[in-house]
Amino acid sequence: MKSSSMIVGVCGVMVAALGVPQTVPPIAAQTTAQTAIVPAQLPPGRVSEGLRGVYVTGDPLRLTSENMNVGKRISFVACPYMRDSDPTPLWYADYDGETYFLRAQQNLSAAVRHPQLKHKVLVEGVISPESRVGNGVVLNPLRLSVLPEVDVNCDRLLPADGSRIMNPKRPPGPGVDGGEREAGAERNRQNAARLWAFEYQPDPVERAVKVFEIPFDFDGGIGAYQAYGQVVAAVKYARDVDASKVEIIGHRASVLLSNGEPLVERAGVEKDRAQTVTTIFNDYPFDPGTVVTRWESEPRAADGGADWDKRTATVIVTPASR
């Protein structure tokens, strides 16, 4: 491993080669250099959550060509691959001669779920003007869906290329926010207990029929962390307005890929979605008959827009009349 404190300029980007000792798995140990970049080189607050600073290859020609595509929506299925970095690995996928940055490894609090080797991933996003991460074009917004069937051809784990992520969000190893996390867990427990209580004390809310759209991965189940919270938000509203009716409707959808081909979700996913949301509602004490569940088997048509918005279960909460 090269050890140096030299600072060099590459394509106008300041790169520092650091000799930071670390204990890493074998694949990372294959790296021949470690480089760093000052976080200020990234558009603040834009590039993918999970990255507060990352090495960027500042290739002006590529940036120029990307500018022509900024705002272009792109959807494709590919094998994702991971490149190790210090300390946080990065996910990429290649499509039509281009490399796309998918995300940095984070934890379950990430808004976008992580890809998986042994599985293809459906990538849906919009090309962002943000600088490349590694050599990958940034997509923002971005949705990733791990396709359920095993594909052993998706198996690329690459050694570190010298990139060093500065201050990544929730890098490998222990966290530093234990107290905050414990406080959050305690709040969750208390909120759940309050919401579950038969004698619930409602919060004052505007009483109206309210619609909640619960997002799902393509062909898949609930995105465990965030979607659960969105269903619970619907549960809370239903309790706050003493709902007379909660209608849960599972949907099936499709995606229009960038190559022009449609990708339709499996039959039955609409039922699974409806039942998943119903299961969460049934964890709370609603009167019998309040929660009504149905599903629509006809896939919602794709139009090449934000097709991911159609992969939902709809929750319609009707307040009790006073």
Place this chain on the structure above:
Amino acid sequence: MHAKEPVVRSNVVRAAILVATAALAANAVAQQESTTGTLAAISGFVEPGASVLFEPHMEFPNEQGTIAVTFEGPAFNTKGHPFFTPGPNGRACISCHQPIDAMSISVKTLRERWDVTQGSDPLFDMSDGGNCPNLPRAERSSHSLLLDRGLFRVGLAWPPKDAAGKPIEPEFTIEVATDPTGCNTDATYGLKSAQPTVSVYRRARMAANVRYLESAQAPQNTKTGLPLVRDPVTGIHSSMSIMSDARVPSLAQQAQDASATHMAIPITRAEANVLVEFQRKVHAAQQSSNVGGRFDAPNTPPALGVKALIEGRGNPPINGNDTDTGVFLLMDEWKGPATPGDKAAEFKASVTRGYDIFFFRPLWLRDTFGINNIGLGNPYKQTCAFCHNTQITGHDDVPGWMDLGTNNFPHAAAAPELPTFKITCKAEAAPHPYLGREIYTHDPGRALISGKCADVGSLVMQQFRGLGSRAPYFANGSAKSIREVVDFYDRRFNVGYTDEEKADLVNFLLAL
């Protein structure tokens, strides 16, 4: 409640006071009195129905030093206590949850009981203490899985039923590929019998430190996105980490399940609650090292020894995978250069290095259902402490079932003595995320309860305390030693530990 009974103070307990004194431990052998009138021939083994004093602090020798078992309450005579009172088959809870084995039971103890009793100990009841009930009880070979791997038979009805008793439509079919026990192919006890049953073989878990296992960190199962199961009696969300397949939501139901299946006596919820209250007050941990000295000595890392378990916040537990909390707090007291030749200091330094490896050394967690598939990605670059995260005990603070690879091929160690099942996932079901739709496994694990293909081979992880007294390890007893546990992880995740790192990890784990 037994104030008028003469108390026989056994050396099981006396050894607790005068620890690691081999002479006393041996003396204990001669003095323990069982209800049958026979003399216990094994040092420290407590027979069901025995009249011994269960004291607030007891210690028993093991290979590393001593294991401490404590009770938060006054000493009591075990005679008549529900935990120690035998059922119709002669077994009590104490049968398989022995203080000398950190409230579990080791192969060493099982073999000693076999030798001493010539197989007549109720432990060897054919209902689950043999490879199959149809085998001759007197033959050692009929109990080979118990005597060689510490495994009790767990017979589970197939297909499974939900909590309301409604049959679950499984997402897969199950076939017996091989079964040297013969139980799964038996006309009376097997998969195709009148009452279809799948027999799997598992270790007994610790009946100590259980208050750390009970309560949930969150109302939802972060691994599935669904609500945690609620205890139907209390309405409280379950940790779903109590039994190896999470089939019951509370300690009370575990007690009822165990009493009915292992002791042949159904008990009420109220009776189970008595057992639970007892278990909540029992803690166990390594208390001293033959090399490093006592763990209640000054300047000992605070997580070591049983005191930390008594004083720790067990319910709800804390996720300790943070530098400001620590799974096993901090171990700075033992850090620092060791004087060459100072064996105690070298041991202590090794333990702290092992903890640092556990806490800080990244590895590629890969192809593991229950981790990689829950949104974190595959692989996931993390440390041991990411999964073994609960402060003081080291189990997972969310429902901890995962397919580590101890049951499923290709990662499972060769075990021709265990049954092998072929699982075929139905076309409409989601497959196992890394093994696909055709899986060979020694134990389908959680899938025998949930009926889900993705759950095949997954079992709930165990706590880390008292490891030195309860070999073998993993739910199927596939690791005879802690070194074999470390070797398994090294192979499974291609970590590349050095021999020194492995030795440090072993010292750290055995110090817990």
